[in-house]
Amino acid sequence: QANGAQQTAQSSCQSLDASLEEEVKAFLINEDELHTYDDLTKVSPVTPSTVLKCLQARYSAKVFYTHAGCTLVALNPFQPIPHLYSLDVMKEYHCAPQPQEFKPHIFIVAEEAYRNVQGQVEPTNQSLVVSGESGAGKTWTSRCLMKYYATIAAPSSSQKCQDTVERIERRVLDSNPIMEAFGNASTLRNNNSSRFGKYIQLQLDRCVPFMLLSENSMMKGATEEQRLEWKMQCDRQFNWLPNSRFLNFHMGSCDFSEMENVILPRLVTLHVFPQTGFLQNTADLLGVPSEELEACLRLRSLRAGKQSVVLKPCSQAECSVRRDCLAKLIYAHVFDWLVACINKSMCADTSRWCNFIGLLDVYGFECFTSNNLEQLCINYANEKLQQHFVAHYLKAQQEDYVSEGLAWSFIQYQDNQSCLDLIEGSPAGVFSLLNEECRLNRPSDAKQFRMRLEKELSSNACVSWDKFSRQPDFTVLHYAGKVSYQIEGMMEKNKDPVPPELVHLLQQSQDSLLQSFFTEHSTEDSSGRGPSKVVTVVSKFKNSLESLMKILHSTTPHYTRCIKPNPDCRPLTFKKEEVINQLEACGIVETINISAAGFPIRVHLHSAAIYIFISAVRLWLVRREVLRWRRAATVIQRCWRKWKSLAETELDDVANIEAETPVYDPTLRERGSVQLSTCQEPVMVRSWPLGLALASAPTITVAVTACGFQKVVSLMTCLKLSFRSTDYKVETNQFDQGVASIRAQPQESIKLHLQRSPLLYADMYPGRKTGGITGFNQILLEKT
Ligand SMILES: Nc1ncnc2c1ncn2[C@@H]1O[C@H](COP(=O)(O)OP(=O)(O)OP(=O)(O)O)[C@@H](O)[C@H]1O
Structure with missing residues (x-):
């Protein structure tokens, strides 16, 4: 049985795979259109290959920015693209009523943050998180953002303000080379690689960005004099x-x-x-x-x-x-x-600015052949940012739904909390165990430490152990993939004595x-x-990350993921393997999935809304029907009253004539209650209008209605007409439809026209059992 179930599961998996493959193929067939996808959430199905293909198509078409839900993906062209960042383009995005409707661009991110911080009644501080691997274009992107703010914040009218902005722009942008000179290095991956994370705050008063607060620094080249002073001969080699x-x-x-x-x-x-x-x-x-x-x-x-x-x-x-x-x-x-x-x-001075836009240029997820404490810290920071991203994004969605008054259910997504527990958990987490080991002040033993880690952490599903590896290590399953960390040297690095x-x-x-x-x-x-x-490296790192996260949590974040399309920094060259690794490492597919996960919810909510809509329509239809009935009832009432008043006038005249020839018992002369002396059985008609109605109702519908001759009698009685009188002529040749006409002769005549009611269902009744009388046809009374 178990085998059977397994086989069924396998075959259903295979068929799912096959259908997904079919879908992927079907999607990729439309190659000509792939570059038109401005937002990767529109890609269907969302798989690494469809996303990759789409980005590749856009890159070939020289389109370097693509939305991925609430994230912007920036592909590095590795060559200046004319007009992409020109002043005119900046102004275009800045002046657009809806910049989101423009082509994806880093300026959309910049403008959105700027409007948030400037335009609201209670402005919210903003954070722009720019991540990506070395050489992906983070620094470039940060520079673009700074330049944008320096440019657009200038109110063009006043020359004084213009000068201030120019001065600020110069100061802000000029700090970059200083920082880069001190904090950047030429590496195998990027010949001007930032070796530090950077958090910059653009502090804004009501009209212009003021200042820049940053975390790092350095110096660059030297003059000949300085070279002499610093004893730096050009022909010397330095390790x-x-x-x-x-x-x-x-x-x-x-x-x-x-x-x-x-x-x-x-x-x-x-x-x-x-x-x-x-x-x-x-x-x-x-x-x-x-x-x-x-x-x-x-x-x-x-x-x-x-x-x-x-x-x-x-x-x-x-x-x-x-x-x-x-x-x-x-x-x-x-x-x-x-x-x-x-x-x-x-x-x-803090009194001069009220809000800020924070710019975080942070190193991306790293996975090398050999990874140690540096990578663990970097990847830990990325896990934290990923958690922040997911939490923020879902929270934002949740708030949207609540504000729209829609019922919602929580989206299932890959929660990286257990990975964070593994790293930062206390008392059992990699960091706390590392710190404990460092405090013991004994020569560190990698094998022993590995055993300790295994003992304390093996219950966490995010860690695994390669028992056959030569070097003691542990493998962490990060949101962006697995990374094996060498233990050798880790304790020493952590102590950093x-x-x-x-x-x-x-x-x-x-x-x-x-x-x-x-x-x-x-x-x-x-x-x-x-x-x-001893304050260990991981403690310092954790503390500084926590304070950064605190700031991020208090702001509205905007995410930009920079992608390096080839390892050699060659212009306009797209290497699939390189890109796919980064897509996985920076969690882009995951991001799209989260955004797409929000979509079914929206669809679900929309279908609920459609249901909430259908009910409303039904309610409206019922109301409309009831209103029609009410209107019909009013029409009937109105006609009835009109007829009644006419009939009363007419009948009063008749009664006067009748009084001279007493035909029936005077005790029964009260209006509407007449005993016909000519009838074998007395016919009691309660109130003449009802009698008239009975008389004029279609035979089939009224169980108690008299028909034929009785009908005529009933009618005559209720109209208080003398039965034997020759003054009136009652035409009853349409018995099925009721009385056709009554004519008073010769003095005057009353014509009673009966016609089928134009009202729907007017001549229908709910069932004989009820015994109720329905089906009033309209009676038009006409004096002739
Ligand atoms: N949008 C762009 N247009 C043109 N060239 C770009 C663009 N983005 C990046 N580049 C080029 O790519 C190079 C690497 O970019 P950058 O230094 O910004 O990478 P990084 O992600 O900050 O790297 P690291 O983390 O090593 O500091 C830059 O020197 C620049 O020449």
């Missing part, structure tokens, strides 16, 4: 900077060689290249004695007891680590200082800037008893 056109750095070129020593068998001696003088140059630039610098790099100080300190030589590898650590320490401080300087020079000797060295620097960086810094706690509490 950290393979491209000598860029900033050269002496410290990276300080190398170490191992030498045998009789007294200490493995004493490592710092080997300074005398011909280059790297160590001396470094010492000069840092403003410290070269011997002390050398000693710091070579010797570790160990505390022996309360007072004495023992110096222990470091291994060659340790020396290199210390050298790198010194450089990173200085770099980190200079970087923060530069950011602070830029911010200080541009940031307006700063040897106290290095800090002491810099505290003695003759350079006032360096000195200012390190005066407050202490390697010992206030009691002076030991090292201050």
Whole structure:
């Protein structure tokens, strides 16, 4: 039975696959039209291949922007596209009543955010999240956005304002080269790659963007004088900077060689290249004695007891680590200082601005052959952003539905909470376990740590273990794919220890800037008893990410995903494999699916609305019918009253005549109740109008109605006409239809015309059982 069920499941899966394949083929057949899809949610079915094909078609048609639901996909053309970012285009998007109806463009994102922050009664701060892998075009996109704001925020009327804007534009945009010079590097993937995440706030008062707040910085080329001052000869080769056109750095070129020593068998001696003088140059630039610098790099100080300190030589590898650590320490401080300087020079007083547009240029998801703590942090940040995106998007949709008063049900989507729990969970999460390991202050053992991770985290479905891998590692199933992280070296990176000797060295620097960086810094706690509490890399990263997320949560986000169409940065070249990897890595297909998931809900809601509509139509139809009936009743009533008054007048005349010839019992003379003496059985007709009605109703419809002669009698009675009178002529030749006419002769005559009612169902009745009388035909009374 189980086998049978399995086979059925398999075959239904196969048939599903086959039908999906058919659909994909059918969609792709229309190649000529693929480039016309402005929004990838219109692609059907949404599969990586259909999305890829669509983007490829657009790229070939030189269309570089495509919507993917609430996200904008930007493909890097790797060559300037004339007029794509011109002033005129900016103005066009800015002045359009509905820029969303224009072709997809980064300016739509910019304009939407700008209108949100400017136009509302209570303006909301905005965030523009630009992500993508190295070289995808994030920095370019950010620059475009800044330029757009700098341009459009200028109220053209006033020259003064124009000057202010130009000044701001210059300041804002000019900070980019400084930051890029310090924070960018030439890498294999991008020859001007930002090595930092960037969050910029464009602070706006009511008319112009004011300031730029950013997170990072640096310096670029040097003048000849500066080269001399910094001892940077052009013909020199530097280890950290393979491209000598860029900033050269002496410290990276300080190398170490191992030498045998009789007294200490493995004493490592710092080997300074005398011909280059790297160590001396470094010492000069840092403003410290070269011997002390050398000693710091070579010797570790160990505390022996309360007072004495023992110096222990470091291994060659340790020396290199210390050298790198010194450089990173200085770099980190200079970087923060530069950011602070830029911010200080541009940031307006808080009283002068009310809202901001935040611009987040963030590194994309990374998956290399070998991944370590850096990738774990980057991918963790991307998981956080993805969660924010999904939560925000669904929340926004939800609010839409509520505001539209529509019933809605929650969409099922890929929730990455368990992956985040795996990484940031406490007490059992990769970060907390890493921190715990670092606090134990023991030599780290990758194998042991892997076992600990497995023990603590194996219940989480987002982690898996390759028992056969040579290097201890763990694999995380991220929303964008699986990534294996090497454990070796992870703990050390997390500790990122700063040897106290290095800090002491810099505290003695003759350079006032360096000195200012390190005066407050202490390697010992206030009691002076030991090292201050270690703040690990992941803790710092997590904290800074949390504060960023806090800001993002308080703003309305707009997402742009930059895609690098080929690895070699070649113009207008689209490599499918490269793009598909990025589509998966930045979760574009996922994004479209989320957007598309909203669509069935809309359809569902719309079908509910159609149902809510159909009911309304039905209700309206019923109301209309009831109104018709009411109107019919009113017409009948009106005619009835008219007839009644006419009849009363006529009958009063008749009664006067009748009074002279008493034919029937005077006790029964009360109006409408007559006993006919000529009848075998007395016919009691209660009230003459009813009698008249009975008499004139069609025979088939009135069970109690008299017919034929009785009908005539009934009519005569209710009209109080003398039965024997020859003054009246009653024509009853249409018995089925009622009385045809009664004529009073010779004095005057009354004509009673009976005609079929134009009212629908007027001569129908619900059933004999009810015994009710219906089917009044209209009686028109005409005096002749
Ligand atoms: N829209 C565009 N039009 C023309 N060229 C572009 C465009 N976007 C990017 N480029 C080109 O691609 C190169 C790489 O872009 P950019 O430096 O913005 O990438 P990035 O995503 O910021 O990379 P990293 O993360 O490494 O800093 C740029 O130097 C630029 O020449």
